[in-house]
Amino acid sequence: MTERVAIGGLQVAKPLHDLVQNTLLPGTGLEAAGWWTALEAIVTDLAPRNRELLAKRDALQAQIDAWHIARRGQPHDHAAYVAFLREIGYLLPEGPDFQVSTDNVDPEIASVAGPQLVVPVNNARYALNAANARWGSLYDALYGTDVLPEDGGAEKGKGYNPARGDKVIAYAAGFLDQAVPLASGKHAEVAEYLRDGATLVAQLADGTKTALADPSAFVGYVETDGALKTFLLRHHGLHVEVQLDRKHPVGAQSRAGVKDVVLESALTTIQDCEDSVAAVDGEDKALVYSNWFGLITGSLTAEFDKGGKSVERALNEDRAYTAPDGSTLTLPGRALLLVRNVGHLMTNPAVLFGAGAAEIPEGILDALVTATISYRDLKGLNRLKNSRRGSMYIVKPKMHGPEEVAFAVELFGRVEDALGLARNSLKxxxxxxxxxxxxxxxxxxxxxxxxxxxxxxxFLDRTGDEIHTSMEMGPVIRKGDIKNAAWIKAYEDWNVDIGLACGLRGRAQIGKGMWAMPDEMKAMVATKQMHPLAGANTAWVTSPTAATL
Structure with missing residues (x-):
């Protein structure tokens, strides 16, 4: 039996109640009684509307089912079907052209293209790994995956294999040639990297010296006792950190003493309260919220066994360099975090409401609690920053049409009012x-x-809803055939075309779906470029290693 605390018309599971009272609110200036009153008011006003939207889903689906059943055995009449969908209000009139006006968006979303991780927030170790995946070793990613073949004695093995190391070093040098080429020569030909004032100089094996083809790509460095230890390059807004150490086993193997090439990788990470999480009661929700709190405040840690030793993981610090002009350059050490709230469908017994003790919509609870946690970030109360533009980013899944999006917008406005946040702080x-x-x-x-x-x-969710919507239409082609069907390709193109037409460029991400084969990195490297070529500026990957690659 769940122990509950009665507050007004709410019955709150004790683990959630105690988390809000003892952890989330102290230090924010938000008053507990007012917070619970706000939650009750939001539930009172919006839960009935939430139920109406779900009932509309069912009513529309019933009409679509009946339309197909009445025409079973007849050739599909596409024009009649489209007219029917318009008649029942499923397919809505398209209004005049417009441009979105979203402001105060961090560059990781607005202007720099890069990979995006999605991770269950209730697993502290995974959540930390994903948050820390902003930077990743290209050497490690190449060495440990199938991107490089194991022929010619270049097997991975249990220990370090110098033959494989040679392939890693050569591949990384080729990457540098592509992203930040030299004015003359190749990175593989460099015997030593030097700094000459504000210029990065590469001395080649034949004794000649050259610079970067684009000298402005050199944006930072770290020196120890006057010796260059790290230099930082930038290409398309993404950073490449080249680490030098001839005493390191790998650095000693590199002609230029390059110990590692570290890439800015997962610019953004979605901490997931939905698809990858099973949070079915107050205790589960308290864990989800507690981990989000730890990520936002910088207090989350995870201890685990690795090779027989206990390891504690925490959030990475920011990275500091000296800029070519002598000033300090600080870059984020962590991915910009988004949080995926639950959609409109689910309810949760973490909070019961009213005389009937009904479960409240879980999406309402998620919105208020996760925003309360991010309040600390928006108000600058934490040592580490998530958003540097004063925004919180909530991903909202499984919404059916504009009415449901408008409902989410209304909910976010109510949450902002409850917390005293400026309008549109919640994105x-x-x-x-x-x-x-x-x-x-x-x-x-x-x-x-x-x-x-x-x-x-x-692909999976969209295909699933297509099948569900058209269940009475007839048999469905197999998954492999769906991937090559005209409609799925049109769906992918339509998303990009509409996003660009509505002015998302420079303000928002246009994303593509997950690479779902974590052991097939060679295939991912060969094919994932299809996403930026299709117009996307982010795409989901399964791991920090995949983000780097």
Missing amino acids: IGIMDEERRTTVNLKECIRAARERVIFINTG
Whole structure:
């Protein structure tokens, strides 16, 4: 039997109540009684509307089912079907063109393209790994995966294999040639990297000296006793850290003494309260929220066994360099964190409400609690910063059409009022994974035009909803065939086209779905470029290693 605390018309599971009272609110200036009153008011006003939206889903689906059943055995009449969808309000009129006006968006979302991780927030170790995946060793990623073949004696093995190390060093040098080339010669030909004032100089094996083809790509360095130990390069807003140490076993093997090449990798990470998490009661939700609190405040740690030794993991610090002009350059040590709240469908017994002791919508609870936690970041109360632009980023999944997006926007406004935050502090990511959202995507974006920072596509959820919506239409082709079907390709293109037409460039991410084969990194490296080529500026990957690659 769950122990509960009665507060007004709410019955709150004690683990959640104690977390809010004893951990989340102290130090914020937010008053506990007012916080619980705000939650009750939001539930009172919005829970009925939440139920109405879900009932509309069911009513529309029943009409679609009946339409197909009535025509079973007949050839599909596409024009009649589209007219029917318009008639029942499933397919909505498209309004005039517009541009989103979202502001105060961090560059990791607005202007720099890069990978995005998604991780269950209730697993502290995974959550920390993903948050720390902002920077990753290219050497390690190449050495430990199938990107490089194991032929010619270059097996991974249990210990360090110099033959494989040679392949890693050569590959990394080739990457530098592509991203930050020299004015003459190749990075593999460099015998020594030097700093000459504000210029990075590469001395080649033949004794000649050269600089970067674009000298402005050199943006920082670290020196010890006058010797260059690290130099920092930048390409398309992403940073490359080259570490030098001839005494290191790998550095000694490199002609230029390059110990490692560390890449800025997962710019953003979605800490997930939804798909990858099973949080079914107050105790589970308290764990989810506690870990999000630890990530935002910088207090989360995880202890685990590695090779027979106990290891404690915490959030990485920011990275500091000297800029070419002698000033200090500080870069974030962690991915910019988004949080995925639960959608509109689920309820949770963590909080019961009213005379009937009904479970409240879990999405309402998520919005208020996760925003309360991020309040500390928005108000500058933590040592480490997440958003440097004063925004919180909430990804909202499984919304069906513009009305449901508008409902989420209304909810975010109520949360901002409850916490005393400026309007549009809470940004929204719209997951384009339900058919009614896809076919009305422009109007969905319009409903959140002051908050939207993200739209993305996803094969599995979108395909699942297509099958569910069209269940009475007839048999469905197999998964492999769906990937090559005209409609799924149109869906991917439509998402990008609509996003660009609505002005997301420079304000929001247009994302593509997960690479779901973590052991097949060679194939990912060979094919993942299809996502930026398709117009996306972020795409999901399964691991920090995948983010680096």
